[in-house]
Amino acid sequence: MALRIGIVLGSTRPGRRGARLASWVLDAARRHGGAEFELVDLADHALGNLDEPGNPTLAQYTHDHTRDWSAVVASFDGFVFVVPEYNHSFPGALKNAIDYVYREWNDKAAGIISYGGWAAGVRAAEALRLVLAEVQIATVRAQPAVNTHQGFETDEYIPSAGIEPLVRTMLDQVLSWAGALRTIRGNPVTPAG
Numbered sequence: 001m002a003l004r005i006g007i008v009l010g011s012t013r014p015g016r017r018g019a020r021l022a023s024w025v026l027d028a029a030r031r032h033g034g035a036e037f038e039l040v041d042l043a044d045h046a047l048g049n050l051d052e053p054g055n056p057t058l059a060q061y062t063h064d065h066t067r068d069w070s071a072v073v074a075s076f077d078g079f080v081f082v083v084p085e086y087n088h089s090f091p092g093a094l095k096n097a098i099d100y101v102y103r104e105w106n107d108k109a110a111g112i113i114s115y116g117g118w119a120a121g122v123r124a125a126e127a128l129r130l131v132l133a134e135v136q137i138a139t140v141r142a143q144p145a146v147n148t149h150q151g152f153e154t155d156e157y158i159p160s161a162g163i164e165p166l167v168r169t170m171l172d173q174v175l176s177w178a179g180a181l182r183t184i185r186g187n188p189v190t191p192a193g
Contacts, residue, residue, distance in 0.1 A: 003035035003178050006076040010083040010094035010128075012043040017148055020157040021115055022082040028167050029080065034175045038076075042093050045069055047100060056102040066100055073104035078111075078178030079137070080170070085116035085124035098131055105135040107184045109177035111170040113144045120145035138181065140173035142166060 007029060009022040022039060029037040046065050054060045061067050083090045098105070110132055114121025122145050129139050144166040151158045 003077045003175060003182065004075060005029065005035045005037050005174060005178065006040040006072075006079045007037060008079050008081045008094075009039065009041045009043070010081050011091050012093040013084075013091070016084070017152050017157075018082055018084055018115060020152060020155070021113070021146060024157040024159065025080060025082055025113060025167065028164060029171055032168055032171045034171070035077075035178070040072060040076075040079075042097050045072070045097070047093075047097055050096055050099050052100065056100060059101070059103055069097070070101045070104050073101055076108065077182050078109040078174050080111045080113060080174060081128060081132075082113050082115070083121060083124050083128055085114060085119060085121035088123045089127045090124040094128070095131065098135060102135060105132075105137050107181045108137050109140060109174050109181055110137045111140050111142065111174040113146065113167065113170070115146040115148055117148060120147045138177055140170060140177055142170035142173050144170055 007022055007026045009018050011018045022041070026037055026039050045068070047069060048065070051063060052061060052066055054062070059070070061070060081094070083094060112125045112128055114125040116124065125143055125145070132139050144163055146163060150160055
């Protein structure tokens with residue numbers, strides 16, 4: 001079974017630039033190959049504010065939206081988080097989505113592509129790393145950062161020079177780690193065709 005990597009769009013904000021960036025990342029990942037890639041847009045999942053009464057480590061979910069989200073997260077071997085910086089951190093919608101489930105995140109790999117103003121979202125990425133470590137996701141070192149003052153002038157994201165090679169390096173690391181961590185979870189890896 002080929003590796004499955006979710007490209008997680010970490011903002012639900014109306015008018016977000018991240019949708020254009022995430023679409024470009026998905027295309028770049030598919031060109032890169034080595035896994036099946038799928039966009040996971042948090043706006044498509046009606047999670048609301050965390051409303052499960054139990055501890056997510058027990059996976060005793062009472063709501064259909066949580067069970068659906070659990071199945072989505074569990075279906076992937078790794079993730080690429082496309083995350084904006086809001087007030088020196090990442091969006092609450094992403095934190096909420098992470099908090100809904102626990103075991104489904106465990107022993108998987110992730111890369112982070114941040115975006116924002118002059119700091120290009122790097123503070124959000126660093127804050128996200130702390131949360132991902134707590135749910136036992138191993139984050140890779142390569143961390144592309146996109147400045148929103150360029151490349152967003154049209155309906156499609158136009159990458160600046162040097163971004164695509166950084167994304168390829170991050171994807172190489174995510175695929176390597178996701179394959180290694182899959183063996184811990186007991187699922188053999190076969191190359192994607």
